[in-house]
Amino acid sequence: MASFMPFNNKNLDIFMCVLRPTVAIVDELLDTLKQFSLFTETLGCIHSSIFKSIHGSMIVWYGAWIKRSDEKKELLHEALLSAMTSLRSMAILIDHNFMVAYGGKARDGSPTAKFSTGDTVCFRMTRLLSNTNTKEQEFVYRCLSIFQSYFLKMDDTISGVCLKCESRPIMIHFFVWKNLQSCYSFLLKNDLREALQNWVLDATIFTKYDIFKVVYVSADNVSNFQYYPPHKLLKNQFENAS
Numbered sequence: 001m002a003s004f005m006p007f008n009n010k011n012l013d014i015f016m017c018v019l020r021p022t023v024a025i026v027d028e029l030l031d032t033l034k035q036f037s038l039f040t041e042t043l044g045c046i047h048s049s050i051f052k053s054i055h056g057s058m059i060v061w062y063g064a065w066i067k068r069s070d071e072k073k074e075l076l077h078e079a080l081l082s083a084m085t086s087l088r089s090m091a092i093l094i095d096h097n098f099m100v101a102y103g104g105k106a107r108d109g110s111p112t113a114k115f116s117t118g119d120t121v122c123f124r125m126t127r128l129l130s131n132t133n134t135k136e137q138e139f140v141y142r143c144l145s146i147f148q149s150y151f152l153k154m155d156d157t158i159s160g161v162c163l164k165c166e167s168r169p170i171m172i173h174f175f176v177w178k179n180l181q182s183c184y185s186f187l188l189k190n191d192l193r194e195a196l197q198n199w200v201l202d203a204t205i206f207t208k209y210d211i212f213k214v215v216y217v218s219a220d221n222v223s224n225f226q227y228y229p230p231h232k233l234l235k236n237q238f239e240n241a242s
Contacts, residue, residue, distance in 0.1 A: 001219035003049045004112040005161045005174060006064070007104030012046075013065045013073055014163070015080065017096035019087065020057055029090045030215060033061055036083065037218050043079055047219060051121060051212035054180070058210060059091070060123070073098065099163040099172065102144050105151045106159035113159035113176050115214050120177045122187075124209040128169035136169045143171040151175075153190075156182030183211055 006012050021029050030050060037048040040063055048063040065076065077098070084093060104113055115121060128139045147162040150173075154160075160175040177183040187209070 001217070002114040002116045003047045003062075003214075003217035003219055004114045005062070005104070006101050006112050007106075007161060009067075009100045009102075011067055012101075013067050013076075014099040014101060015063045015065070015077075015097070016099055017061050017080075017084070018094045019059045019061070019091040020094055021059065021091050023090045026052070026057075026059075029059065029087070032087060032090060033059070034216055036061070036087070037063070037216070039083060040080070041218070043076060045218075047217065049115070049214060049218070050216040051123075052215045054120075054211045054213055056210060058094075058212075060212065097168070098166045100166055102140065102162045102164055103148065104159065104161040105148070107157070108159075110159065113161045113174065115158075115176045115217070117214050117217055117220055119214045120180045120183055121212050121214060122175045122177065122183055122209060123212065124173040124175075124207065126171045126173075126205055126207040128205055139169055140164055140171065143173070147173050150190075154186055156186065180211070187211075 005014065019029075023029055030052070033050050037045070037050070040048055044065050045063045046066060048061065051060040051062065053059065068076070081096065084096075087093070104111075106113060126143060128136065143164075144162050147160065151157065151160050154175065156178045158176040158178060160173065163172040163174060164170070165172070175183075
């Protein structure tokens with residue numbers, strides 16, 4: 001079964017955290033994060049995923065909740081950070097934040113980016129630095145335009161989402177690829193950093209990307225869906241979270 005990331009911010013709140021393992025056996029951290037995913041279901045999380053960097057040591061945890069008020073979202077954020085204290089002996093929490101989905105594309109016409117355990121995904125992060133005259137909303141618009149333009153050229157992508165960090169001028173382009181070789185081929189042939197800087201001439205930006213393997217999606221826990229069809233489960237989660 002697949003997990004998914006929405007193309008807009010209407011119905012779901014998206015949360016991501018980035019961790020750097022400090023343990024020799026990373027699988028121990030991954031197992032702990034899977035337990036963390038199960039715990040977040042008690043907080044109303046409808047699905048979650050874990051992405052492990054192929055070349056580096058980064059791990060990204062992703063979760064989605066039925067949209068809630070700013071006050072309830074702040075309480076959720078506090079609960080998540082409190083629960084993450086159990087990971088301190090295994091990893092350094094590098095970043096964490098709610099994300100806003102500004103747009104997305106899928107080859108099959110789906111309204112979401114779908115991915116399953118074993119899939120290859122890529123994150124490209126671009127940050128607007130403080131010493132610039134470019135306004136944040138203009139920066140967001142340009143990054144969304146770049147995403148839409150480049151997706152048309154990326155023939156071996158399945159889907160993608162353009163995201164913005166809620167509290168900072170950071171944009172993330174998330175892509176799901178058909179396979180790892182296709183991702184390598186595109187990145188080696190295209191200088192995305194130079195292209196982005198050419199689009200944002202009057203801004204000072206910092207950009208980097210990394211390739212990840214999806215190592216877990218909560219849908220792998222088939223028992224979660226055994227007795228409840230997906231729409232019934234979503235309804236129950238909404239009632240519990242409201």
